[in-house]
Amino acid sequence: MAHRHTVRKRSRPRRPRQGAAVLLVGTLLLGAAACGGSQDSTGGGGTRKVTIGLVTKTETNPFFVTMRKAAADAAKKNGAELIALAGRFDGDNEGQVAAMESLIARDVQGILITPSNTTGVLGAIAEARRQGILVIALDSATDPEDAVDATYATDNFKAGRLQGAYVRAVLADRPPELIMLDGTQGSSVSQQRHDGFLRGFGIKDDSPVIRGRANTNGDRNRAQTATENLLQRTTDVNSVYTINEPVADGASAAIAARGLTRQVTIGTIDGGCDGVRAVRSGHYAATVMQFPVRMADRGVAAVIEFTKSGRKPSGFTDTGTELITDKPVQGLASQNTDWGLQHCWG
Structure with missing residues (x-):
C-alpha cells in the first residue's frame, strides 16, 4: 500500500475579506x-x-x-x-x-x-x-x-511569436499596418504574448507600423468596440494582433462591418473549437492552439x-502550442483545421 502524506494541523486561517469579488x-x-x-x-x-x-x-x-x-x-x-x-x-x-x-x-x-x-x-x-x-x-x-x-x-511568449511570424509572412512584400489588441494591463500572459508577437513580427514596441492599440481584458465586446474606434481614426490597416479568440471574434466583426475583411490578416491564440472553425471559415487567418x-x-x-x-x-512545464491554419507559409510548421478540429477544446 502506498505511503500517505500526513497533513499537519494548520493554524486558524484568516477570514476572507468582506466585499471581495468572489x-x-x-x-x-x-x-x-x-x-x-x-x-x-x-x-x-x-x-x-x-x-x-x-x-x-x-x-x-x-x-x-x-x-x-x-x-x-x-x-x-x-x-x-x-x-x-x-x-x-x-x-x-x-x-x-x-x-x-x-x-x-x-x-x-x-x-x-x-x-x-x-x-x-x-x-x-x-x-x-x-x-x-x-x-x-x-x-x-x-x-x-x-x-x-x-x-x-x-509558453505564452512562444505562442505570441508564432502568431507574429505567421501574420508577417502572410503580408509578404506589403508594408505592415498593424493594430494590436492586448488583454489586461499588468497581466503576465498579456505582456508575454504581446512581446512574443513583436519578436515574431520583427518590430519594436515603438514602431510606426503600429497604427493603433487597445487593452480589451480579453473580452469580445470590448475588442469590437476598440476596433471600431481605432478604425474611425484610420482604415489603413492590413494586420491585427489579438490576445485570444474572443478578441479576434470582436475584431473580425468590426473589420467585416467596415468591408475590410479581404485586406486584413487577423491572428490569434487559443485553439478552441469555435476558433478553429473561424479559421476554416476565414474570419481569421490562424490561431495558435493551447491545451x-x-x-x-x-x-x-x-x-x-x-x-x-x-x-x-516544481518548475515550469510547457503544455504545448500548435499553429493552426489552412494557408500554411514556408518556414513555419503548422496543422490544418481538420487536425485542429480533432484536437480542439470547448
Whole structure:
C-alpha cells in the first residue's frame, strides 16, 4: 500500500475579506474512491476525501470553462472533491485573493490558480503554502515563478511569436499596418504574448507600423468596440494582433462591418473549437492552439500525488502550442483545421 502524506494541523486561517469579488462557480462533490485509494490521512486514524481548489480568471471565457470541466473530470476519476471559484472579470485580483482565502478556510489540500495579476495574489499564495497547501499555477505564471510550487502553462511568449511570424509572412512584400489588441494591463500572459508577437513580427514596441492599440481584458465586446474606434481614426490597416479568440471574434466583426475583411490578416491564440472553425471559415487567418485540458489534468494529478506521497512538483512545464491554419507559409510548421478540429477544446 502506498505511503500517505500526513497533513499537519494548520493554524486558524484568516477570514476572507468582506466585499471581495468572489464568484462561486460550483462545488462538485464527487464520490470517494473505493478502499480510500485517493483519500488523505488526517492524523486522527480516520480518512477524508482529497479536496482541490480551482481559481480561474473568469467563469465565462471558454478556455476557463474547458479547464474547469477537465479539472472536475480528473478529480472525479480520482475520487476527489473540486471546489471551483473565479473572479468576476479578467483582471479581478481582489476576487482571486478572496477566493484563495476561502479555499484556505475550507482546508483544501491543493489549489490550482490562473493568476490574473502576476504579483497581486502572492500574499494569499504564500499563506496557503505556509499552511501546507500545494499551490500550482495554470495558464499564467506568477512573478516570481517560484512563488508557487509548480506551473503548468502555455509558453505564452512562444505562442505570441508564432502568431507574429505567421501574420508577417502572410503580408509578404506589403508594408505592415498593424493594430494590436492586448488583454489586461499588468497581466503576465498579456505582456508575454504581446512581446512574443513583436519578436515574431520583427518590430519594436515603438514602431510606426503600429497604427493603433487597445487593452480589451480579453473580452469580445470590448475588442469590437476598440476596433471600431481605432478604425474611425484610420482604415489603413492590413494586420491585427489579438490576445485570444474572443478578441479576434470582436475584431473580425468590426473589420467585416467596415468591408475590410479581404485586406486584413487577423491572428490569434487559443485553439478552441469555435476558433478553429473561424479559421476554416476565414474570419481569421490562424490561431495558435493551447491545451487547457493538459494543464488541468496535470495539476489535479500533482495534488493527488502530493496527498499520497508528499512529493511536490516544481518548475515550469510547457503544455504545448500548435499553429493552426489552412494557408500554411514556408518556414513555419503548422496543422490544418481538420487536425485542429480533432484536437480542439470547448
